[in-house]
Amino acid sequence: MRLKDIQDIYHKELDELYGKNEVDSFFNLVMEHYLKLDRMHLFMEPEHVVTKTEEQPLFEALNQLKLEQPIQYILGETEFYSLPFKVNExxxxxxxxxxxxxxxxxxxxxxxxxxxxxxxxxxxxxxxxxxxxxxxxxxxxxxxxxxxxxxxxxxxxxxxxxxxxxxxxxxxxxxxxxxxxxxxxxxxxxxxxxxxxxxxxxxxxxxxxxxxxxxxxxxxxxxxxxxxxxxxxxxxxxxxxxxxxxxxxxxxxxxxxxxxxxxxxxxxxxxxxxxxxxxxxxxxxxxx
Ligand SMILES: C[S@@+](CC[C@H](N)C(=O)[O-])C[C@H]1O[C@@H](n2cnc3c(N)ncnc32)[C@H](O)[C@@H]1O
The missing domain is CATH 3.40.50.150 (Vaccinia Virus protein VP39)
Known part of the structure; x- marks a missing residue:
């Protein structure tokens, strides 16, 4: 599936709950975390296609976001004072x-x-x-x-x-x-x-x-x-x-x-x- 199509699914499923800007920021975070692609990648390569294996964690994260789980717990990490920190329950x-x-x-x-x-x-x-x-x-x-x-x-x-x-x-x-x-x-x-x-x-x-x-x-x-x-x-x-x-x-x-x-x-x-x-x-x- 094209990365852009997955982003559209994120917006369709989550915009009502979180608003468009926050969903954009979630999608950038999951893309960076699971695919090691930065946020500019979607602009530079809108036709980028991901494999079935690559898309799986993106859809799992989407399901957790639908349940209102914090993105930091889903990814298991966050940033504080510009430093990386692991987080869990x-x-x-x-x-x-x-x-x-x-x-x-x-x-x-x-x-x-x-x-x-x-x-x-x-x-x-x-x-x-x-x-x-x-x-x-x-x-x-x-x-x-x-x-x-x-x-x-x-x-x-x-x-x-x-x-x-x-x-x-x-x-x-x-x-x-x-x-x-x-x-x-x-x-x-x-x-x-x-x-x-x-x-x-x-x-x-x-x-x-x-x-x-x-x-x-x-x-x-x-x-x-x-x-x-x-x-x-x-x-x-x-x-x-x-x-x-x-x-x-x-x-x-x-x-x-x-x-x-x-x-x-x-x-x-x-x-x-x-x-x-x-x-x-x-x-x-x-x-x-
Ligand atoms: C508001 S959190 C702060 C965590 C972290 N310092 C921060 O600023 O994000 C409070 C912390 O106090 C810990 N805590 C709760 N009761 C405690 C106790 N009786 N003695 C020591 N630590 C306790 C909790 O486990 C939790 O990690």
Whole structure:
């Protein structure tokens, strides 16, 4: 069948669900992933014919897209901070907002007058996207990362290999004060976390493809205790962050003021709330 005819079938079957532009972008991604053909190929060779074997994964992907499975899970990969990352059902799909948090940290570190090697800890690492991007860009940093999910850590380790960086991964539960894994030398210069922060009451705002596919362990917190992870991490940071070290969080856009109060209650100084590209309260930092 001609590649162009398969593209037409994608549009016929999916445009109503996703819109034409998004379907174009899906088709480009599957073409690149399964056939190693870039997006210009369809313009240059509109008559390109693919074999039965070649078309099979394209139609399988189409069926999964019809079931509203995220394209990143279908392909098993995504891009974060211009780096490749494997993803699966155990890991949250990294978001652009989190790239902004990584950019903020890299910017702060590289513009600082202090040039010593840093010890960094990422809590709730998922795919390892934060830890690995930091390790890639801050080459002298010693980076560790924890997650409670064995499945997520398995993928994070593969991602560290894929991106050729060394990150020490630790399986532990931050809510059960995982201090056992950290000895007296665990004095970090930077602790960063994008913990679960979506309240159950916000479920109505979540797209069905997120709700039905991404791990709820990575997303949701109790309505009654939405800052549970932030509290636990602030406590952890009181013991494990160096004096003068910085704590960075990605946060729930609706809880910016509460987060400022929380960091102040834990005596963090120079607390700064930052907005994402969409103008929403999304990041906060504080100095111990
Ligand atoms: C919002 S996801 C963030 C993943 C990744 N850091 C990112 O930014 O895409 C939260 C992560 O916290 C992990 N997590 C959930 N509960 C945890 C706990 N009690 N202790 C440690 N990690 C936990 C989840 O498995 C998930 O990978």
């Amino acid at each position: 155990h890991t949250l799909i990294p978001r652009p907002e989190t790239e902004e948090l990584v950019a903020l940290i890299i910017d702060n570190v590289t513009s600082s007058a202090v040039k010593k090697p840093l010890k960094i800890l990422d809590i709730g690492t998922g795919t390892g996207c934060i830890a690995i991007s930091l390790a890639k860009h801050l080459i002298k940093a010693q980076v560790s990362a924890i997650d409670v999910s064995e499945g997520a850590l398995e993928i994070a380790k593969q991602n560290a290999e894929l991106n050729e960086v060394g990150v020490a991964f630790i399986q532990d539960d931050i809510l059960k004060t995982c201090y056992s894994a950290f000895d007296a030398e665990s004095n970090y210069d930077i602790i960063v976390s994008n913990p679960p922060y979506v309240r159950n009451l916000e479920k109505a705002e979540i797209q069905p493809n997120v709700l039905n596919n991404e791990p709820h362990l990575a997303l949701f917190v109790d309505d009654e205790n939405p800052l549970q992870f932030y509290n636990a991490i602030c406590e952890f940071a009181q013991l494990n962050l160096k004096n003068g070290g910085t704590l960075y969080f990605e946060i729930n856009e609706y809880l910016g003021e509460e987060m400022v109060e929380l960091l102040k209650a834990f005596s963090f100084k120079n607390v700064e709330l930052k907005k994402d590209l969409f103008g929403k309260d999304r990041m906060i930092k504080g100095v111990k």
